[in-house]
Each structure stands twice: as structure tokens, then as C-alpha cells.
Amino acid sequence: MAITITIPDGPVQLSGNQVLVKASGGAAPGGSEEYRITLRVASTDGKLFGAPFIDAIAPDSSGNATFDISGYVDQPVTAVFQMPLSGVVVEYPAQAFKITIEAGEHYIDSNGDLQQPFSGVTTAMTLLKGGLSPRQINALHDADSDFYTKYILGGKWLTARPWGDYVHPSQPVKMWFLPAAPGAATFRVTGYYDDNTNDVAETAVNLNPDKLFEFNCNPVQNGLELEPEGKQMTHFDVVIVGQSDTRRFHFDWRPCEYPVFLMFANTFGGVDDVFFSGSLKEGFTTEGEIATRNPAETDTVFTPTLLNLNKTGQNKWAVNSGPKSISTLQFYRDLLIAKQAWYLYKPSATFLVIPVIINSADITLFNRADDIYSIEVSFSEAHKSRFSFDNRIF
Amino acid sequence: MLSYLLNGIPLVLNEETSFRLSVLNPVTDLKDMRGDAGIGVTIPVNEHNRAILGNPERLEKSAANVKRKFSDFEIRFSGVLFLKGALIIKNASGGNYEGWVQNLLGVMKEEQQEKDITELDWPTEKLFDYNFSEPYDDDENDYAVDIIHNPGFWEGRGKEEQVTVKYKDEYGVWQEKQETRTAMQQTHFDNYLWYVNNHTLPTVQPGCVVSPFLYLRYVIRESLRLNKWFIGRNDMDDALGLSLQKNLKLYNNFNIIDFNPVTELVEDFTWDASINEMVSIGFHEITTFNWQLSSFDYRNFLPKVKYKDFLLGLQNYLNFVFHFRNDGRVNIIDRNAIFDRPVIDISAFQVGQWNKGEKRDVTLKFISEFDKNDGLFDKEFEDLTDRRNDFKEAVDTYDDLLAAAAEIGDLRYVRAENKVYEYKWKVEIIYDYYLQEVQHDALGWEFVSSGPQPFLYGTGAEIEEIKTIFSTLQTNTFPEQMLISIPEVNQKGNLASTRSVYNDFSPRLIVGNPFLWYDGLKMEPQSGLFNTRWKKFARFWTGCTPADAPFDMPVNAIKHIIENITEPYRTREGEFIIDELEVTFGLNSIGKTTIKVYRK
Numbered sequence: 001m002a003i004t005i006t007i008p009d010g011p012v013q014l015s016g017n018q019v020l021v022k023a024s025g026g027a028a029p030g031g032s033e034e035y036r037i038t039l040r041v042a043s044t045d046g047k048l049f050g051a052p053f054i055d056a057i058a059p060d061s062s063g064n065a066t067f068d069i070s071g072y073v074d075q076p077v078t079a080v081f082q083m084p085l086s087g088v089v090v091e092y093p094a095q096a097f098k099i100t101i102e103a104g105e106h107y108i109d110s111n112g113d114l115q116q117p118f119s120g121v122t123t124a125m126t127l128l129k130g131g132l133s134p135r136q137i138n139a140l141h142d143a144d145s146d147f148y149t150k151y152i153l154g155g156k157w158l159t160a161r162p163w164g165d166y167v168h169p170s171q172p173v174k175m176w177f178l179p180a181a182p183g184a185a186t187f188r189v190t191g192y193y194d195d196n197t198n199d200v201a202e203t204a205v206n207l208n209p210d211k212l213f214e215f216n217c218n219p220v221q222n223g224l225e226l227e228p229e230g231k232q233m234t235h236f237d238v239v240i241v242g243q244s245d246t247r248r249f250h251f252d253w254r255p256c257e258y259p260v261f262l263m264f265a266n267t268f269g270g271v272d273d274v275f276f277s278g279s280l281k282e283g284f285t286t287e288g289e290i291a292t293r294n295p296a297e298t299d300t301v302f303t304p305t306l307l308n309l310n311k312t313g314q315n316k317w318a319v320n321s322g323p324k325s326i327s328t329l330q331f332y333r334d335l336l337i338a339k340q341a342w343y344l345y346k347p348s349a350t351f352l353v354i355p356v357i358i359n360s361a362d363i364t365l366f367n368r369a370d371d372i373y374s375i376e377v378s379f380s381e382a383h384k385s386r387f388s389f390d391n392r393i394f
Numbered sequence: 395m396l397s398y399l400l401n402g403i404p405l406v407l408n409e410e411t412s413f414r415l416s417v418l419n420p421v422t423d424l425k426d427m428r429g430d431a432g433i434g435v436t437i438p439v440n441e442h443n444r445a446i447l448g449n450p451e452r453l454e455k456s457a458a459n460v461k462r463k464f465s466d467f468e469i470r471f472s473g474v475l476f477l478k479g480a481l482i483i484k485n486a487s488g489g490n491y492e493g494w495v496q497n498l499l500g501v502m503k504e505e506q507q508e509k510d511i512t513e514l515d516w517p518t519e520k521l522f523d524y525n526f527s528e529p530y531d532d533d534e535n536d537y538a539v540d541i542i543h544n545p546g547f548w549e550g551r552g553k554e555e556q557v558t559v560k561y562k563d564e565y566g567v568w569q570e571k572q573e574t575r576t577a578m579q580q581t582h583f584d585n586y587l588w589y590v591n592n593h594t595l596p597t598v599q600p601g602c603v604v605s606p607f608l609y610l611r612y613v614i615r616e617s618l619r620l621n622k623w624f625i626g627r628n629d630m631d632d633a634l635g636l637s638l639q640k641n642l643k644l645y646n647n648f649n650i651i652d653f654n655p656v657t658e659l660v661e662d663f664t665w666d667a668s669i670n671e672m673v674s675i676g677f678h679e680i681t682t683f684n685w686q687l688s689s690f691d692y693r694n695f696l697p698k699v700k701y702k703d704f705l706l707g708l709q710n711y712l713n714f715v716f717h718f719r720n721d722g723r724v725n726i727i728d729r730n731a732i733f734d735r736p737v738i739d740i741s742a743f744q745v746g747q748w749n750k751g752e753k754r755d756v757t758l759k760f761i762s763e764f765d766k767n768d769g770l771f772d773k774e775f776e777d778l779t780d781r782r783n784d785f786k787e788a789v790d791t792y793d794d795l796l797a798a799a800a801e802i803g804d805l806r807y808v809r810a811e812n813k814v815y816e817y818k819w820k821v822e823i824i825y826d827y828y829l830q831e832v833q834h835d836a837l838g839w840e841f842v843s844s845g846p847q848p849f850l851y852g853t854g855a856e857i858e859e860i861k862t863i864f865s866t867l868q869t870n871t872f873p874e875q876m877l878i879s880i881p882e883v884n885q886k887g888n889l890a891s892t893r894s895v896y897n898d899f900s901p902r903l904i905v906g907n908p909f910l911w912y913d914g915l916k917m918e919p920q921s922g923l924f925n926t927r928w929k930k931f932a933r934f935w936t937g938c939t940p941a942d943a944p945f946d947m948p949v950n951a952i953k954h955i956i957e958n959i960t961e962p963y964r965t966r967e968g969e970f971i972i973d974e975l976e977v978t979f980g981l982n983s984i985g986k987t988t989i990k991v992y993r994k
Contacts, residue, residue, distance in 0.1 A: 018472075018473070019473075033622075034722070049954060050951060050954025051950070053950070054721070068473025070472045071471055071472030071474030071949035071950065074472060074950075076948055112619055114619075114722070
């Protein structure tokens, strides 16, 4: 069999975009009918429901066929992250889909029998749950690049957060990374103080392309002091030495009565964190139905005739971002379309993780006519309950 | 993203484009072969689509009854194929083309609906394979030559003669009567005792009848292949080769031994009543029959029935279901063993509660069409379904009937006679010495209907009929002192040289191994077809509960369920089989999936 397959956009892709596999070399045997090139998509890690799948497309006159396998691999993933924080590096072997693809042929031979051979040659791929916009994909292609080349081979962190992002000193800053190759590496956090001194913390890590890596980047988590005597850390850089790009974060030391932290599954397969410094409103929505019962002879003063049925409640919040830069506000678009988000509620010393839904809204991110930019985001707890659920207890 | 492709070329869609997919499970339909998707499709009219579809809205193409049909049409979502078949455009006006998609099974049904199974491209001019004693092999044996008994094969062919035959009357007393037979019938009896396939080929004696019976598995496989469908999973397959379905053959009444007559011109005289005189006539008298084995076409071994009815009849007789898939494969599913298979859990996708319907409480009525051209099936059939509570256990012979306990109103089926008798007040007629008729009031068994009666299972008042054009042959012990049961018919036969007079035959199956499967294809005995092929499913089907629930499913899950729609499923509330899966795809979204089921 002369069928060969190529993956134009590389072996690591985002499942929410077209995942194209090109097969070439298809040629119908003499006397055959209904010749097609087939592609088998198998799940190496057993996580894809229903795998293996087999698709078939008739080749064009040049013997080529292009498959889009995104539908087979774009399965919902429950994003997770470490909370409470413990250590610097967390490995996730199960947050990406590992598959193999194999080409074959389908035809009815000259004897009228069906033939469905496969090549026996498989190609491995990794799919991250996420996606780029069509404009971004086209821009990458115009630059003769793709997600794999730009982000994985290019060692980019899996995030759209801007360079110099402002974070709160107590914010659980997280960065995610998928290595291109295995090997030992060093995760370095360099903290810079207002007296022009700096301090460095390093953590050894064994990189493995079969795993997604979560890094807790707050210098405190890495053993650095934010405010040693006489000085204050103004910003810090994070890098996997020789493997990743460097990212900088600035501390927002402005007084903030109640910092609000939201986590969300970003479009690169990682989980980002955002910090809102503005005012927070906490609310509670109830709904239910009223039914009427007939009075009975045995009724007492305590007995109602109107019954409160199926009453449920749901927590909701609305928070102002506080003054933010344009690049940070543009970054919030990723939060606003996130399908999975969590509110780090902090009634005491530790955070409570509350799954939330970012409410749909028509938001003006910024108006250049203004001097200070901020937005208001409302979100609701992703639970409705008929029972009391005081988040301050647990 | 939703894509409509015609010959691999994508049509240009808009934000309003949506596609409602409805997939039906063939397991839950006992009345039809489910396949026509009937899915409504709307395609925006724009310059791209006009060019691809060839301007279907133009006047010359909008004449009444002109069907705008485009084959090789696919609907995919995110690259995953959900529907493949023919796009049929009904209306081409305004801003949209309105139509529907006929999936591959629907295309085949339309092509075959007026065709008999005999009209497929079966092998022709085959020569007899003498290797009939070997065990069945998929690659080698298309047919077998089981022995059956058919006194009627030569009926209506050739000169006739009167013979005296003995018979037992209803009292078990031997009587004699005169019977008209053809000379060839008598010759068949003299040389072969009316057996078919009781031969010593290549030696052939006069009256010899050899009828190859095609293996059912061959007919299924080959008929599908001739329609460009290929068997995937096959629950009829049996590794040990001992199952009932492995040994089934299709009965026919075609004789591959033909006669090559030698004639002689004879002159004789006959009375001409118009002139009251003897007149001379001449004719070519057959002086010698040269019996010879001929080449044959397989189509002669097949009943003249519509292919769709053939498949549906098989489903409703043997309880194996044909699941036609989008990839050109057919899975043959054992409907009786569905809940023995691994259950697929889809709890993770459920997003709402089950809406339960009313629990079914039906009685299944299995109706086989017996062959009206077989003299063993009396024309005096009366449907006694309404009296099902009067039926007592069937007996083998009339003697067993007389020995059975009886109360007035009891009905019993006598297998050897294929008749139903009722114990009732009747008039007994005897003839005295002077041959005068004398009547007496008596209690006894009296014939009420020929068999077989429809088989009933269940206690519900509502009757659900399961009809099939398939049946089987009678089996009788021949002669009485022998213990072997031989399939028996009384049916006129066909020869290649007498094809101007075609004697029809209905689709009937032969078991072939009377020792292993004596009651194999009869419904009512303990070892019969109902117990081996229907009991588990019937128990479920007569008392299951319809329900439906919403699910939120990704594309890969919807695809997997569609391709395995015949499998058993479960959620937290229990196991079920799917009746219908329905989901609407938007241009860039998937709506909730509604699954209708039948629950235990």
C-alpha cells in the first residue's frame, strides 16, 4: 500500500480547530469500485469515548484526500489545577488526548469482494483541549507556522496572558507548559526588588512530552520573600531554562480591600488566573413555585395553605476589575468565553474552589476616550441547591 | 463546524443553517426496514451553491415530478461523517433550497423496491458440485441437497392415470380410494418413493428430482454483496457450526434433472364431434425421456419476492436484525441476545431527567405466511387468536389427541396433520349395512382449522403482530415405522424446459439436520423457534417502558452511539435499548441530544 499521511500542522494540536491529516498516494486497483482512502483514529490512552474511529474519503484525481479529525478528538475535558498550593511543579499525564492515526484503503475488488487493508504504520498525535480563532490560525499559516511550531517547538507557555501582567502578591499565579522533548530542566523564578537587587529560586523538573506541566509561579511558593526587610519585590520573571520563553509579572501593591481571584480553562489547554481589585457584590438568587393546598380540619396556626415548592438558590457575584491595562483587558476575553471557570473564595486563610459560570454579557472592554479602564464581570455559582450551602463553613 | 459536501466539494452555508439528525434503531421496528432518514435540509441559495448544484431552481428543471437528486452527498460536523446518501431537492425558490437526504439504505430500498430477489445478478450456468457430503464451508459450498418428500412434484405434468390408494380415516381405519395421478408421479414413486435428492448421481432413473437448496447464509451474504453491501459483525456466525442458523437452507421446487425427449411422429384417429366421424391426426409422441443433469442458474432456487420483504421477513422470523451503516457495512444483530452484550454507560452525558411513558402490555402475535401452493397446507384456515385461552398443549399425532384429556371447548394442534381440533358437541355419522347414513349426538374432537396458527406470547389485551413471509416445511415420519423425520411438501415443481408454466413457491427454510434440530423452525414446541430465537426479546418487548431524556454529547460520542445503536446502554437508572437518537447541529454548535429508549 502506497498511502502516506502527513500532518500539516504538527503532531501536537488544539482539538477545537480543524485537525487536518493529509493522505496521498491513493490509487484504485484495476477493476475495483468505490475506492476510498481510510483513516483510523485510535486512542492510545483509552480516554476517547468510542475510539477507534474509521473515516473514508474518496481521493481526488491526484490520489490525495484530506481528513479533519477534530470531531473525533474534541471531547470535553474537566480541567483541574492544584489548590491548595503545594510545591512548585505538578504533572498531569491525563489532560491531553494521545491518539494514533493510520491510513488504509477501502474498495470493492474485481471479484466483487470488499477489501479494507490498513498500512500498519501509525503516527502519534497529542491533542490539547482548546483552539485558536480563524484569524490567528490564518496569521500563523501566513507566517508559515502553526500552533505546534509556535507554541510547542517554540517553547511558549500555554497562555494568552500579556507580558508584564499585574498580579496580586497573594495571587496563585500559574503557568502551563507542554514540552516538545523529554529531558531534565530547571524552572527558575527571579524576583526583582525595588533596591535593584534580585533573588533567584530554582526547581529541577523532568520534562516529558506525554505530560502537561503546571507551575506555581508566585515567588512565595518558590521560597522567595516578597518583602524582606527594607525592600519590596516589584516584579518577577519565570522561565524553564533553555526550554521556554521568559514571562514577567508585576506586583500590584496598591491597597486592595478584597482581591478577587478567578481561575479559568484557557484556550491552550491550560488554566489561567486573573485578579480583580475592584468592588465585589455578592448576591443570591432564589426561584421556586407556589402551590395551594386545601385547608384541613387538623390544621393549626402553623399550617400554611400556600406551599413553597422546589425552591432553589444560587450564589452570584459581580466584580469590577479595577484599573487595568488595555492588554490585560483584552486578555480577559479568554475568561469571558471560558466554558470552565472557578472562583477562589477566601472566607478564611485558605481558598475554597467554587465552579462558576461567567454570565454572558455585551461588555465594552475599554473606551480610549477614558483615562482609566476597567470592566465589570458577573458570574454565578455553577450549582443550584435546595439546601443551605454556607460557603464559610468548609 | 457543519459541512455539506457534494462529491467532496463543500457547499457554502450561513449562520442559520442547521441540520436535524434522526437515527432509528432497526432493533425496535418489527414492521419495516428502517433506513430512510427523511431529514429536512435547507441550503442557502448563493452563487457558490448554484454552481455546485447546477442551478436546480431554473425553470426547465422545475417541471412537475422532476426529482432533483444528487448522489454522493455527505453531511459532516467537525469532519465526522453523520449522513451519506442522496440529496433530494424538493423546492428551489426564494433564498433556500429545501430538500431531504436519503441515506444509503434508502437509496438501496428505492432501487430494489420493485425488484425481486431473483433479479439480482446471481451466478448462472453452474454445474452440480458432487462434494455435498462435506461440512458446510463458506468458501466452497453454496448449497446442499437435503432429502425431502414431495409427492406432488410431477403433478400436472404429462399423461394421467387412475390409481387405488389406501388411507386412514379419522377413526384410524384403513380405507381405499381412487386417485388421479400423472404417470410421472407414479414413476417418481416407483423409483424414488417421492423423495427429492434421494439420488445416486450421476446415475439417473426416470422421475428423478434433484433440488439444490441454497444455504441461507450464502443467500444473505451474496444478495448483500450484489447490492454493494458487505457484512461486518455477524451474530449468525457460529464458531462450532452447530447453531440453528448455520444449517438453514432455502427450499425450492426446481429440478436440475431435465428430460431431453426423443419423439416419434405418430398418426392416430380421433372422433370429431362436429362431423360425427373419426378423423386422423398426427402428433410427436415422446417415446423416450433422456434424464440428464443440466447446468442451472441460482435464481431458479430463489422465491419470487421483493428483496426488501425478504430481509424484513428474515428479521421477523429468525430475529436477526440487519443494521445498515454509513460505511457500506451491514451488521447482522442477534436481537434475542442484545442484553447479553456489554452495556455502554452514557450516564456522564445525561443532563436531564427521564420522561417515562406508559409501560407496554402487549401480546405478540407471530404470523407466518404458509405456502398456498403446498397441498399440505389446507385452505381451511381460520384465525383462532381470539380463542387462545382455549388452546391446550399440542400433540404429535391423532392417536395422541384421542388419548389426551379433554374438556368441552379445548383446542389442540396435531403436529403430524397440521390441523387444529376442538373437543365439542358434534354429530357422528356412520353408515349401516345398507349404506344408509345414521346420525348420533356425540362429544369428540372435530377439525376446526388447518394449521399452523399464529403463535402468541404475552398477556396484554393489545395485539402486536409480527409478520413474516417466511415459514418452514412440515415434517413427518416416513414411513410410520421409521423414526427419522423428513421435511415434506406436496407441491408442483419446476424444470428449465417447462418454464412457461411456473409453479410459485414461498420463502421457506429447511433445517437440514432432523436429529439436531427436529423442532428447530416451529414456533410452539419447547425446543422450537420461539424458545431458541425469541423468548428473551419477547419477554422484554411485551413489558418494556418507553422513555426519553436529554443528553449533552460531544461529536465523538454521538458518532459512536449511532454506529452502535443496536447495543444495550445504561445510565444510573438502569439499562435500555435505544429507539431513536435525535440531535440538531447548528453551523458551529451541537444542540442537546434527545434519546428515546425502551427500558427494562
